[in-house]
Amino acid sequence: MNWTDERVEKLKKLWSEGLSASQIAAQLGGVSRxxxxxxxxxxxxxxxxxxxGTTAAARPKRATSAPRAPNYAARAVTRTVTRTAGATVLKEEVAVDLVAEQDLVLDTNIVVPMSRRLELTQLTERTCKWPIGDPLKEEFHFCGNDSPESSPYCSYHARLAYQPSAERRRMR
Structure with a gap:
């Protein structure tokens, strides 16, 4: 099979329209996927x-300088999609519910408690065992603030350690 200029142009056109390799092969004829x-x-x-949609190369890059909390809002739009019915490629209008991210302004007035800078040998059942820093460095320590009886962490670090599963899924 020879790739003529005409067949290459048709391949480029079909590829840019979003057809799969199998669909393109069927339309070109005499060529495999x-x-x-x-x-x-x-x-x-x-x-x-x-x-x-857009290709990965054409998709705009998002700034990653500051974390943000996702907030999603759904809206319905109509898209043209292709599908196959046997060896025939069909284009049809489909209503799609899109989910768009909305930016939220996060509260920057968060109070982080001062740690008591305890070493491992100083920890008790009632102190926060949240590690701070690199364990291989001299300044490594544990939070050491008071922790509730049922938790190894103070209330601040417990909120970081134990997040509801729905919130973790939403942040992915």
Missing amino acids: NAVIGKVHRLSLPGRAKAG
Whole structure:
């Protein structure tokens, strides 16, 4: 099978529309899915466009300077997607619920308790055992503040250590 200029252009067009390698192979005819994948790789084409989305290369990078709490709001939009029915590729309009992130301003007035800087041998059942620093360094210590009877940590460090599972899932 020869890759003519016309077939390469058709491959590029179909790839940019988000068709899979199998769908492109079916439309080109006489070529396998693996041949399409190989040609896409040799042409250094960007990642296949997802239906209604952007490729990883075209996606804007988010600043990672400060952590932020996610807040999600759903909205419905209509997207054109392709699907196969046998050997036929169909395009159809589909209503999709999108979830968009909204930025929240975090409270910067958080009070972090002063640690008592205890060593391992100074810890008791009633002191916070939260480690602070690098254990291989001289300044390594434990928080040492008072902890409730049922917890190895003070109330501040317990909030850091024990997060509700729903909140952990949302932060991923």
